Amino acid sequence: xxxxxxxxxxxxxxxxxxxxxxxxxxxxxxxxxxxxxxxxxxxxxxxxxxxxxxxxxxxxxxxxxxxxxxxxxxxxxxxxxxxxxxxxxxxxxxxxxxxxxxxxxxxxxxxxxxxxxxxxxxxxxxxxxxxxxxxxxxxxxxxxxxxxxxxxxxxxxxxxxxxxxxxxxxxxxxxxxxxxxxxxxxxxxxxxxxxxxxxxxxxxxxxxxxxxxxxxxxxxxxxxxxxxxxxxxxxxxxxxxxxxxxxxxxxxxxxxxxxxxxxxxxxxxxxxxxxxxxxxxxxxxxxxxxxxxxxxxxxxxxxxxxxxxxxxxxxxxxxxxxxxxxxxxxxxxxxxxxxxxxxxxxxxxxxxxxxxxxxxxxxxxxxxxxxxxxxxxxxxxxxxxxxxxxxxxxxxxxxxxxxxxxxxxxxxxxxxxxxxxxxxxxxxxxxxxxxxxxxxxxxxxxxxxxxxx
Ligand code: SF4
Numbered sequence: 412x413x414x415x416x417x418x419x420x421x422x423x424x425x426x427x428x429x430x431x432x433x434x435x436x437x438x439x440x441x442x443x444x445x446x447x448x449x450x451x452x453x454x455x456x457x458x459x460x461x462x463x464x465x466x467x468x469x470x471x472x473x474x475x476x477x478x479x480x481x482x483x484x485x486x487x488x489x490x491x492x493x494x495x496x497x498x499x500x501x502x503x504x505x506x507x508x509x510x511x512x513x514x515x516x517x518x519x520x521x522x523x524x525x526x527x528x529x530x531x532x533x534x535x536x537x538x539x540x541x542x543x544x545x546x547x548x549x550x551x552x553x554x555x556x557x558x559x560x561x562x563x564x565x566x567x568x569x570x571x572x573x574x575x576x577x578x579x580x581x582x583x584x585x586x587x588x589x590x591x592x593x594x595x596x597x598x599x600x601x602x603x604x605x606x607x608x609x610x611x612x613x614x615x616x617x618x619x620x621x622x623x624x625x626x627x628x629x630x631x632x633x634x635x636x637x638x639x640x641x642x643x644x645x646x647x648x649x650x651x652x653x654x655x656x657x658x659x660x661x662x663x664x665x666x667x668x669x670x671x672x673x674x675x676x677x678x679x680x681x682x683x684x685x686x687x688x689x690x691x692x693x694x695x696x697x698x699x700x701x702x703x704x705x706x707x708x709x710x711x712x713x714x715x716x717x718x719x720x721x722x723x724x725x726x727x728x729x730x731x732x733x734x735x736x737x738x739x740x741x742x743x744x745x746x747x748x749x750x751x752x753x754x755x756x757x758x759x760x761x762x763x764x765x766x767x768x769x770x771x772x773x774x775x776x777x778x779x780x781x782x783x784x785x786x787x788x789x790x791x792x793x794x795x796x797x798x799x800x801x802x803x804x805x806x807x808x809x810x811x812x813x814x815x816x817x818x819x820x821x822x823x824x825x826x827x828x829x830x831x832x833x834x835x836x837x838x839x840x841x842x843x844x845x846x847x848x849x850x851x852x853x854x855x856x857x858x859x860x861x862x863x864x
Contacts, residue, residue, distance in 0.1 A: 432469025445562030553593030569842035626665035691746030692739035723828030731780030733771035799852030
């Protein structure tokens with residue numbers, strides 16, 4: 412198809428994107444938006460006022476699956492009123508055959524289905540659907556192809572996500588990602604550096620490097636030299652105009668001493684790490700195929716804190732993994748109490764179709780899972796409140812991100828340690844770094860006041 416001759420199919424169309432899931436998905440949605448804007452489309456806020464709706468799905472938890480099908484069902488009414496409306500679905504769930512079968516069977520009016528490996532093809536698929544007035548499906552199995560140079564419509568002007576790698580080789584027994592996102596593929600370092608330099612020229616002050624496991628980044632440069640993740644951090648740290656570097660997510664089994672040293676040497680690398688532990692029981696960690704044990708994790712935390720005493724640490728914890736005994740769960744509580752996380756994302760284990768843990772017979776009853784979950788949340792919140800209370804009186808550098816949803820006169824931003832802070836100030840400060848004196852530490856955030864210079 413000669414796309415150049417068919418541009419008018421998309422020109423002037425209104426679109427909206429509904430995104431479920433992690434930062435990877437958010438960033439993919441920014442790319443989809445960027446591509447559509449290049450084709451002359453315009454973003455609107457609701458599916459009801461759009462000509463094209465794209466639902467970008469997540470398969471990590473059962474809850475996201477249910478929410479996806481609920482949202483998808485709502486598009487049918489819009490399609491009935493407006494037959495030219497395009498209902499499009501993409502993302503991790505589309506990489507699972509049973510999901511595709513369900514869509515064909517129960518939602519046959521869906522116009523476009525595409526997967527995680529070919530989002531760069533979306534405008535072309537969309538044009539085809541308009542031209543042929545027929546449903547289009549293109550879901551690729553894993554591929555080594557990485558599409559470079561795609562546009563992105565960023566959510567924020569002053570900060571941006573940057574993918575450094577895709578996929579995962581770890582096969583944690585509860586996780587569907589290696590099956591939906593494929594095996595690890597690292598971008599070439601030159602492509603990453605060029606993208607960040609362009610972003611900085613465009614006003615970006617903070618980048619978050621994204622990958623399922625950034626610690627196993629292995630990018631090959633034009634001379635054939637392999638860069639590891641720390642090499643990349645050191646080089647990004649030298650980019651003029653960039654002020655902050657963050658990354659997400661880090662697997663404890665691959666966290667190297669070299670990376671810990673990078674925290675000491677690289678002034679732009681924020682003193683914050685998200686280090687998912689998942690369980691405090693070595694027995695459960697083994698069944699999860701995490702390839703570290705409780706002691707190795709605690710040692711890592713100690714090494715990080717020895718090198719960077721002010722580092723803030725967050726984590727992910729799964730409650731009720733198959734076979735988790737009361738003793739295993741208490742090991743998790745004990746680890747949470749020892750580490751004293753700044754924050755933790757806690758999840759109830761849910762079976763993911765196609766993963767090894769689906770076949771584990773010793774699934775935990777829902778009431779037991781829920782009771783443990785509540786105890787865990789209490790322990791996690793207690794630690795967060797304590798940590799945040801200790802910030803009162805401190806002066807923190809905050810990158811101003813925007814206006815509070817609750818109060819127009821209040822700004823919000825993040826400290827270097829990724830703590831959310833609210834404070835009074837003028838909108839002109841959005842995108843700038845300001846000094847904020849912390850006046851209150853709450854469970855999930857801080858409040859403060861700007862320090863006048
Ligand atoms: S490291 Fe484990 S939990 Fe994370 S994406 Fe890979 S398989 Fe899933």
